[in-house]
Amino acid sequence: MNKVSLRLASSFRNRMILIFFMIIIVPFLLFAYYAHIKSIEGISNTNTKMSMSYLLQARKNFEIYLNKLNESVNEVIGNKSLQDLLAKEPLDRAEEEAFTVNLLTVLYHATPVIDAFRVKVYPIKPTNYPSYMRTIDESVRIGDQYWFQRSKSTVSPNWYLTMPQHGKYGKPLLSYVKRFSGIYDQKLRGIIATDLSEDYLRRYFSPSDQLKDQKMLLVGDKGIVHYDSSMNEWTGDPFPSASFISYMKTGEDGAKSITVNGETYLATYVKMATYPWTIVSLTPLHELTGTIDEINRVMFIFLIIYLVCSISVVMYITVYYTQPIAHLVRLMRRLEADNLHYLLPSSSRKDEVGWLYRGVSSLVLRIEGLVKEAARSERNKKALEFQVLSHQINPHFLYNTLESIRWKAENHGRSDISEMVSALGNLLRLSLNQGKEITTLRREIEQVKAYVSIEQARMGQVVRILYSCEEDALDMPFLRLLLQPLVENAIQHSVRDNFDKGKIMITARKEEDDLVIVLADNGKGIPNAVLEQLEKQEEPSEKVSHARRGVGLRNVNDRLKLYFGEAYKLKIETGPENGTKITLRHPILKEGQDLDSIGNG
Incomplete structure (x- = not known):
């Protein structure tokens, strides 16, 4: 989850x-x-x-x-006629009927001052007044009801709610009930009930x-x-x-x-x-x-519209931005699996997404080109190494050398035989360098001297070669077999035609972060055809041609470019009258630095 x-x-x-x-x-x-x-x-x-x-x-x-x-009710209670009528009970039916007429007359004149729906006065003993009770539409047994008994026994007024009854008033009545007594004798005279209908209450x-x-x-x-x-x-x-x-x-x-x-x-x-x-x-x-609520409804509608707009914006971003980017990510993941030949991403859009697609496509093409270039460089490197190994021990050179040793041994018995053998051994030792690609400039100069010594012994001629090297430059790390092919070419194609006048000079110095080696001779120069061949971009063949001039200029030039880049290729100045001047620049390697890291960089 x-x-x-x-x-x-x-x-x-x-x-x-x-x-x-x-x-x-x-x-x-x-x-x-x-x-x-x-x-x-x-x-x-x-x-x-x-x-x-x-x-x-x-x-x-x-x-x-x-x-x-309450004041109006008290005025009715204090009416002298009312008090007198209720002071004594009627003795017979005639007196009771007279009482009814007189009491109703008194109430008729006294109750209009009361602002109420109706006012009723009940004798304290309703059973003794049947005619009167019948006239006011009440039962003589009303005295037995709870509200009557409670009002009779309570000094303070009481309020009672009367709900509609069949045959009675059809609406609820709120009754103000109060007992009253004589003004002078405090004897109970009766109970007065004032009814308030809803019409009266509605006013308030x-x-x-x-x-x-x-x-x-x-x-x-x-x-x-x-x-x-x-x-x-x-x-x-x-x-x-x-x-x-x-x-x-x-x-x-x-x-x-x-x-x-x-x-x-x-x-x-x-x-x-x-x-x-x-x-x-x-x-x-x-x-x-x-x-x-109306505002909330409008707000809710607005929220719905807003959500729809937001979802539309998200969908727009999804369709026009995230999906193309996701598609590009999937392509890049396939490219991660070394599938560089997969269909390159393309887009005709002019915005940032289109730029991203074209940038990734250009990057893929560049990576593919770099991969091919790396593979080609690796093949070149292997081929050049093969050529170097092939030319380290030139069969023809060894054959002639050994023939010279044999001839001298058989016919002259001279002591220089040991010198040639020693020089040959030294040359082989320095050339092999224990299988390592990096040597020092001092050992490279020693290899050149051993080679020149052998050549002088083999040809019977003195090769005039001068060395001018700064002492602190001699122990610098140096790529092997760079100088010997150049000296070989100088001897074979410049000095050999005129040993008496021909001479070679090798100088070495430090210049900022580089070693600068200059090899100069006063020969007839290098033909233009050889120089043009030097600049052609062709992969060296693993098959070594005996017609080629030793390892030659091209091998040295290609190895320098392969390991150190175009800035370190040979600089050749030549002419029929001026001889040849070859400038070789070699970077000063740091301690522990190998050639693979330099070449990959």
Whole structure:
């Protein structure tokens, strides 16, 4: 799994997708989420402040109304006619009917001052007033009901919620029930009940016109909804969020988001100071965030478009850049397997990818050329080494030398025989050099001297050759068999025709990082045909031609170029009147440096 992940991450295309996602998409999503949260938070805070202010004003207005209601009820209770009528119970049916007429008349004139749906006055013993109870459409057994008994035994007023009943008023009523006694004797006279319908409550708990679907609720101390501005949908039922009921017990006011029946509301509440109610405002969150939702939809559409554009850009980069580069990588891997003859990459594009293709193609061609050149150089090197080995011991030269030794031994008995044999042995020893390609300039000069000594003995002529070498140059590393072929050519083709006047001079000196060897003679010079042959680019043959002039100029020139480069080829100055001057430059080799490293470099 990790290998797959690393392989996917190593792809340029996948990196581009990751970069697009991390740099652009992720910050965009984070910013959108942050803006969304902060917008909802800001709108919620603003709505909370507005709702709280609205609820505080509603509470103030409602408390003012309830105080006035209580004062109006007290005025009715303090009515002298009402007190007198309820002071004593009727003795018979006639008195009870008279009581009914008189009490209803008093209430008719006294209750209009009460701003309520209706007002009912109940004698403390309803069973003694059947006509009156029947007239107000109530049962004489109402005194047995819980609310009546509780109100009769409680000094403080009570509020009761009455839900619709069959044959009764068709909407919930919130009743303000209060017992009253005589003004002077403190004897219980009766109970007065003031009913408030939803029309009266709506005046104080109407939703704001600015927010659609807002709910205004009046919740009792036990969590029962006493009023619901939405057509009494929850009236009479427990508030549908137990967590919010618990939350309301923590303070006098507050706000919290709650979810009811799958709908999320911003709930704000304010408790009433002297009444057992809490005013609650529920605002659907979607109403608050409607504009934000619209912005989110536009943002989502923009994000989709942005993703499509990003994917298009990635696909464009993939098709026009990564795939050509991947194709080029595959070709290069095949080239790594030494398959240089594989179809070279080509592209007609004018951009950087096209330049890359053409650069790789040019590089492959260059590498192929270098490989061929290296192979050709290796063949040349082997052929030249073969020629050198072949010419180290020239059969014809050895034959003539041995014949001279034999002739001298048989006919003269001279002491120079030992000198020739010694010179020949020294020449062979220096030529072989224990199979090593590098010798020293001193040993190379000694080899030349041994060769000249043998030639003088063989030909019976003195070869006038001068040596002028700097002492510190003699022990420098030097490629073997460079000077002897040049001296051989000078003797055979320049000095041999005139031993009396002919002379050869060899000088050696250090010049910066090179050894400079100059071989000069006063012969007739080198023909132009030989010089032209020297510059021709042809591979040396492993078959040694006896017609060639020893190892010759070409062998020395080719070996110098092969090991040290074109800058180290022989420099020849020649002419019929001026003789020949050959300048050989040899780099000063560092300690431990071999010829292979020089040639490859």
